[in-house]
Amino acid sequence: MNKIKILVRKEIMDILRDRKTLIMMVVVPVLLYPLIIIGMALIFGRIAQSQEEKVYTVGYSAECEDTVSRLRELYQKEKENDDGEGGLVFVAWQGDRPLQKEAEEMAGNADQPQENDASQKESGELAGDVGQLSFEMFSGEDTPDILLNITEENGAEHIAVVYNSTDQDSEAAMYEAEELLELYCEELLDDRLAEKGLTEDFLHPVTFEAEDQASDSESFGMNIGGSIGMVLVVTILLGVIYPAIDATAGEKERGTLETLLTLPVTNFQMILSKYISVSLFACITAIISLLSLGGSVLFLIFGVAGEILKDMPYIPAVVLAAAVPGLLLTMISTALLVTAVCMCFCVFARSFKEANNYVTPVLLIIMFASMAGMLPIVEFDHVTAMIPFVNVSLMIRQVTAWQFDPSLAGITILVNLGCSLLIVWVLARIYNSENVLFSDGFAGFALFRKRSEIKKGTIPAPGDLLVGITALLLLLLYAGSAASVRFGFWGAMVSQLLIFAVPLFMVWYLKSDVRTLFSLHRPRCGTVMGSILLYLGVYCLMICAGSLFMELLPGSTENLETSFGPVLDQPFPVILLVTAAMPAVGEEILFRGLLFGSLRARVSVTKAILISAAVFAVFHMSLVKLVPTFMLGAVFAFILSESGSLYVTSFLHFLNNAVSMMVSKYPEQAGKILPFLVKEKLEAPELLILLAAGSGLALAGAALLHRNARRVL
Amino acid sequence: MIEAENLCKKFERSVRRGRRSVKEEFFAVDHVSLEARPGEIVGILGPNGAGKTTLLRMLGMLMTPTEGNVRLSLADGSEIEELTQKKAAIGYLSGNTKLYPRFSIREYLKFLGELYGFDREKIRERTEEIFQVLDMEVFGDNRIEKLSTGQMQRASIARCLMADPAFYILDEPTLGLDILSADAIIHFMQEQKGQGKTVLYSTHYLEEAEFLCDRIYMLCDGKIIAEGSPAQLMEQTGTESLREAFHVLYV
Numbered sequence: 001m002n003k004i005k006i007l008v009r010k011e012i013m014d015i016l017r018d019r020k021t022l023i024m025m026v027v028v029p030v031l032l033y034p035l036i037i038i039g040m041a042l043i044f045g046r047i048a049q050s051q052e053e054k055v056y057t058v059g060y061s062a063e064c065e066d067t068v069s070r071l072r073e074l075y076q077k078e079k080e081n082d083d084g085e086g087g088l089v090f091v092a093w094q095g096d097r098p099l100q101k102e103a104e105e106m107a108g109n110a111d112q113p114q115e116n117d118a119s120q121k122e123s124g125e126l127a128g129d130v131g132q133l134s135f136e137m138f139s140g141e142d143t144p145d146i147l148l149n150i151t152e153e154n155g156a157e158h159i160a161v162v163y164n165s166t167d168q169d170s171e172a173a174m175y176e177a178e179e180l181l182e183l184y185c186e187e188l189l190d191d192r193l194a195e196k197g198l199t200e201d202f203l204h205p206v207t208f209e210a211e212d213q214a215s216d217s218e219s220f221g222m223n224i225g226g227s228i229g230m231v232l233v234v235t236i237l238l239g240v241i242y243p244a245i246d247a248t249a250g251e252k253e254r255g256t257l258e259t260l261l262t263l264p265v266t267n268f269q270m271i272l273s274k275y276i277s278v279s280l281f282a283c284i285t286a287i288i289s290l291l292s293l294g295g296s297v298l299f300l301i302f303g304v305a306g307e308i309l310k311d312m313p314y315i316p317a318v319v320l321a322a323a324v325p326g327l328l329l330t331m332i333s334t335a336l337l338v339t340a341v342c343m344c345f346c347v348f349a350r351s352f353k354e355a356n357n358y359v360t361p362v363l364l365i366i367m368f369a370s371m372a373g374m375l376p377i378v379e380f381d382h383v384t385a386m387i388p389f390v391n392v393s394l395m396i397r398q399v400t401a402w403q404f405d406p407s408l409a410g411i412t413i414l415v416n417l418g419c420s421l422l423i424v425w426v427l428a429r430i431y432n433s434e435n436v437l438f439s440d441g442f443a444g445f446a447l448f449r450k451r452s453e454i455k456k457g458t459i460p461a462p463g464d465l466l467v468g469i470t471a472l473l474l475l476l477l478y479a480g481s482a483a484s485v486r487f488g489f490w491g492a493m494v495s496q497l498l499i500f501a502v503p504l505f506m507v508w509y510l511k512s513d514v515r516t517l518f519s520l521h522r523p524r525c526g527t528v529m530g531s532i533l534l535y536l537g538v539y540c541l542m543i544c545a546g547s548l549f550m551e552l553l554p555g556s557t558e559n560l561e562t563s564f565g566p567v568l569d570q571p572f573p574v575i576l577l578v579t580a581a582m583p584a585v586g587e588e589i590l591f592r593g594l595l596f597g598s599l600r601a602r603v604s605v606t607k608a609i610l611i612s613a614a615v616f617a618v619f620h621m622s623l624v625k626l627v628p629t630f631m632l633g634a635v636f637a638f639i640l641s642e643s644g645s646l647y648v649t650s651f652l653h654f655l656n657n658a659v660s661m662m663v664s665k666y667p668e669q670a671g672k673i674l675p676f677l678v679k680e681k682l683e684a685p686e687l688l689i690l691l692a693a694g695s696g697l698a699l700a701g702a703a704l705l706h707r708n709a710r711r712v713l
Numbered sequence: 714m715i716e717a718e719n720l721c722k723k724f725e726r727s728v729r730r731g732r733r734s735v736k737e738e739f740f741a742v743d744h745v746s747l748e749a750r751p752g753e754i755v756g757i758l759g760p761n762g763a764g765k766t767t768l769l770r771m772l773g774m775l776m777t778p779t780e781g782n783v784r785l786s787l788a789d790g791s792e793i794e795e796l797t798q799k800k801a802a803i804g805y806l807s808g809n810t811k812l813y814p815r816f817s818i819r820e821y822l823k824f825l826g827e828l829y830g831f832d833r834e835k836i837r838e839r840t841e842e843i844f845q846v847l848d849m850e851v852f853g854d855n856r857i858e859k860l861s862t863g864q865m866q867r868a869s870i871a872r873c874l875m876a877d878p879a880f881y882i883l884d885e886p887t888l889g890l891d892i893l894s895a896d897a898i899i900h901f902m903q904e905q906k907g908q909g910k911t912v913l914y915s916t917h918y919l920e921e922a923e924f925l926c927d928r929i930y931m932l933c934d935g936k937i938i939a940e941g942s943p944a945q946l947m948e949q950t951g952t953e954s955l956r957e958a959f960h961v962l963y964v
Contacts (some may be wrong), residue, residue: 006827010813018816255811259872261775263828264801365740434776 003265007273008280015243015281025281029289054086056173059144061133062092067150067157075180075189079520088176091144093133134162145173148567158685177403180314226373228391228400232289232331233370234363236338239285240278241359244342247274249355257437271431275424280692282335291670292329323404327396330409333416334392338366340423347430365474373397383621385411388419451509458510459517468594469615489570493578500586503594518593523645528707529641535652537698540690542628547687549627572665579661584654588636592649596637609637632656638702642709714909715746715749715772715880719781722767722935741767742783749913749928751788751879756922759917759932760963765915766884768932772913773780773805773882787879788909801829804873807884811869814858818849818868820920821857825875843871847897870901882907883914887921890906899925923955931962938962 015021039655060068068090077086133147147162159181163174164357193202251257260270345362349355366389371380373393380394391412431437449465475498483491507514514520523531570578592614599608616633617626636649643649663670718769722742742764749755757765770776770785774796785799786792793799812821819840826836844850847867852860857868866886873881881902887895902912902925916922921928923943931946939946939962943955952960 003828007823010824013820014813014815254814255809256813257809258775258807259810261814262773262800262803262805263825264797264876265828266797438770438776 004273006274007265007269008277011247011274011277015246015277015346018242018246021242021246023243025285026239029235029285029292033289034291034299037293037296038299040268040510044077049618051172052086054172056086056146056176057144058088058090058146058148058173058177058434059093059110059133059138060090060148060150062094062673064148064150065092067159068092068148069102071180071184074183076094078180078183086179088173093144095522132246135164145170146177148177184656191617226375226393226397228293229373229396230284230367230370232396233291233334233338233389233392234367235289235293236282236286236335237342237363238368239289240282240335240339241356242364243278243281244339245346245349245352245359247278248346249349251353252349256411261437267432268428271347271428272424275339275427278343279336279339283332286331286335287328296472310650312493323399323409326404326406326409326413328400329413330392330395330416331414333420334389335419337388337416337423340420340427341366344423344430345428347427355563369393371649380405380408382408382411386415391415447506447509451511454509454511456511457513457516459601460506460510460594462509462599462602464506465595465598468502468506469590472590473619475502489578493582496578496582496586499590500582503590506594517597518589519597519640519644521645523643523648524708526708527643527645527705528648530708531643531648531652532701533697534635534639534701534705536655537696537701538631539656540694541698542631543692544687544690545627545631546625549624561682562616575665576658577659580654581655584650588646588650588653591619592631592636592640593646596640600641606640609634609641612637639705642705644709714751714784714786715747715882715913716784716786717745717747717772717781718784720768720778720783720810721769721780722764722771723777723779724767740769740935742778743935744760745932745935747930747937747940749880749911751911752906753927754902754912754914754925756926757913757932758917758919758922758929758959759915763932764935765932767935768807769807769884769915771805771880774799775805779866785880785905792847801876802879803874804823804881804883805876805883806869806886807875808888808901810872811883812865812872815856817856817914818853818871821868822871822875825872829876839877846874847871863891863897866890866894867897870898881912881914883912885915885917887916887918895921914937919954919956919959924948929955930944931959934962 005659072090075088125709132149135147138144145163149160149162151160153157157160161174161177161181189203190200192201250259261267341362342359344356345358349358369387369389370393372384372387372390373396376386378390378394380391380398384394385391385408388397395409395412398408409682447460447467476495480491480495480498483494485491486529487494506512507517595615596608599611603611613630613633617630620626620629622629636653639652640646640649720742721740721744723738725738726743733777744770745764747755757768759765767776768853771778774783784792785804786804793802812818816824822843823841826839833838840853844853847870849864849867849871852864857865860868883898883902886898886902890898899921902914905912907908928942929940929946930937939949941949946955946958946962947953951957952958952961
């Protein structure tokens with residue numbers, strides 16, 4: 001411990017003496033935020049102001065003078081109380097020429113610059129069609145900002161406002177004209193009502209209005225709070241990147257790494273002290289950013305800030321007392337996580353330049369994840385609280401709306417800390433590798449080599465698995481979701497194809513021996529029987545586990561049903577293909593063939609089973625099904641290791657999915673055969689019977705399987 | 714005493730086969746056994762790529778051998794078991810052991826002293842002592858990035874001296890130095906030898922090795938091809954100088 005303290009002190013001193021770090025850490029957040037935020041506000045203010053002062057020309061066909069003169073009158077009346085100088089100027093056109101050069105100053109300023117089309121002004125000599133105007137008829141500077149085409153349809157006036165959405169002036173003029181036309185419409189309506197001797201109440205037999213109960217602070221939180229999370233995460237990233245590179249790749253570039261290795265400390269102490277010092281700077285950056293950003297936002301919208309402060313008494317003091325440390329802890333846990341992620345990549349680099357290349361994609365991914373707060377549909381719940389970076393931005397959005405959920409904040413902090421610990425552990429492992437310390441940084445990743453250099457029969461390294469599965473997850477998240485949104489049920493097949501394709505690409509690239517890696521052997525009869533018994537036993541146990549889990553998390557059943565919703569409308573054979581047959585092949589190749597197959601060549605079988613099952617469970621992204629999927633993953637991996645045949649696990653996986661789909665589609669029929677399949681809650685006696693039967697079947701199956709085991713490795 | 718037994722280190726390298734390049738494993742250090750006793754300067758000689766640096770890194774506990782092991786025993790016969798204690802007992806110096814540029818030598822020595830568990834008084838005494846021996850009072854408080862090459866080399870020696878280690882492992886310590894700086898290093902090694910320390914060092918300068926080393930190991934392609942005192946090596950090859958012996962051995 002003492003050694004770590006000494007090392008941390010040295011790292012901090014080293015980082016502090018580097019001016020670039022200090023600039024990124026302190027100067028950027030302290031100066032940049034106020035500059036950006038206040039500067040942007042000034043610029044936008046200026047733009048808005050200049051738009052108010054602008055004069056927009058409205059072209060109309062001379063034939064419609066009647067309507068336009070009423071509009072003009074109305075506009076003048078409306079503008080009387082306005083001291084702005086800009087406004088709409090109506091210019092009559094006939095054909096492609098202005099009929100008269102009397103740009104009337106609607107806003108009342110007589111010194112407005114005149115239209116410079118005097119040369120074209122030859123009133124009286126008009127030619128061409130009159131009526132419909134379009135932008136094509138005009139050229140150069142004479143083109144009006146918008147055009148009014150007035151026609152008559154079924155006794156009502158129809159006014160088309162022709163504008164160009166890519167032209168800012170045109171769009172602004174359109175909005176202004178729209179307002180005017182609404183007024184015009186109201187006026188005409190009033191006239192008609194008056195003619196019939198009616199009042200306006202005639203039009204509104206029922207009056208209604210939507211009443212927004214959200215306080216100012218809440219809507220402020222929703223609108224602005226969403227982006228604050230991302231900005232804070234990015235600032236932490238910017239603050240972290242430099243010290244993280246300096247402490248890892250920088251050490252290699254300066255040639256001090258070997259000196260460090262001569263010290264009487266272990267590599268773990270070394271990397272831990274580096275991690276502690278860099279994350280300390282990350283935390284400081286986080287806090288400085290929080291203060292600077294908060295300060296400049298409050299300064300800018302002082303009025304709104306006052307409103308927010310007025311709202312404060314609504315929050316109980318207890319919640320407030322929890323929210324402040326909660327927010328602080330969240331920021332710190334995020335800083336720890338960001339540091340861990342950054343260092344994990346930087347440690348591979350041999351120079352600053354290389355490290356920058358590695359960090360940039362990481363930065364983009366983290367930025368993307370922390371944008372979640374800007375999407376109103378993404379809610380802060382137990383699931384999103386478990387996704388790193390997404391959770392932070394959602395939590396900050398919630399806090400800026402003066403709400404605070406201690407349990408969600410707890411999950412966020414724990415998840416962040418847990419992920420940080422895991423990544424630091426990985427980091428320590430990487431830092432222990434001589435390949436990383438002394439030479440080729442990516443020696444642990446066969447995927448980063450040229451294919452021609454890869455030996456035949458290479459087994460994917462843990463690094464390759466990590467890259468492959470991360471890539472797959474990203475593909476599923478974007479390509480898979482996009483396909484689902486676009487093509488609905490059939491789009492779901494894209495995800496299944498991806499799950500199938502990524503492992504196959506990996507084994508092709510790495511030239512792995514597919515038969516051995518995936519255990520593609522013909523099973524023995526005894527192993528098949530044993531596997532089926534074992535699976536049936538575990539299935540019973542899974543039902544027990546699921547039932548117990550429901551007790552713990554009431555209300556989570558809805559998730560289960562809605563997730564199957566759109567699938568169930570399809571004919572049963574199609575359901576079987578997409579939800580049972582395709583996953584049975586794809587997921588088995590991915591989780592058992594590739595993941596378990598590669599892991600067992602490097603770690604003990606038990607570890608390989610547990611890791612592959614854990615990844616399998618997490619991959620299904622369902623809190624309710626977490627324990628059952630883990631059990632299923634573990635049992636499939638065990639069956640594979642004993643039977644040596646992926647065919648067996650694929651068959652069982654198919655059976656498993658097919659049964660659960662059958663139960664979902666035909667619950668009544670299924671309930672008649674096996675009632676416990678459809679019950680939401682099992683009574684204690686049923687539970688005990690299932691437990692006993694399941695254990696008995698599982699043990700018998702395991703014994704039978706073990707006796708006929710075919711061990712490949 | 715430093716004793717190495719059957720030390721091996723495997724690496725991968727790219728080899729061209731036809732139009733494709735393939736990775737293959739090779740022994741950078743191939744079953745090397747050697748020993749260096751207290752009060753002895755042992756030289757490791759060999760051409761570039763012979764495996765000297767890898768061998769010294771393994772002896773200096775910076776790298777783990779693929780096979781074999783290294784034993785360190787003190788003058789009283791007791792063996793050091795723990796890795797961090799082994800590292801503390803070795804003064805390791807190479808072209809790649811640079812110092813933190815943003816520290817001064819005094820600060821760096823203080824940091825080292827704390828790591829070795831010295832108290833404040835001992836750190837101060839030891840620093841003064843080293844400053845005096847290496848004549849560093851003038852630049853001892855400057856940042857290391859501001860020092861000249863010779864001063865930097867002296868600072869590196871100061872780093873090795875701080876823990877007063879029983880073993881010195883030096884990888885080409887005189888490479889690229891001017892005569893005065895090189896002499897200072899040679900003087901340093903001889904002095905340590907006089908104090909009964911074990912010095913193991915690699916070099917390309919054969920004349921230097923001839924008068925400095927008690928024993929020499931000749932390394933080629935990771936294997937030891939000859940060993941003995943300079944005189945023995947010359948006798949074995951029937952030559953007049955170590956340089957000639959080197960040529961005979963490596964033909």
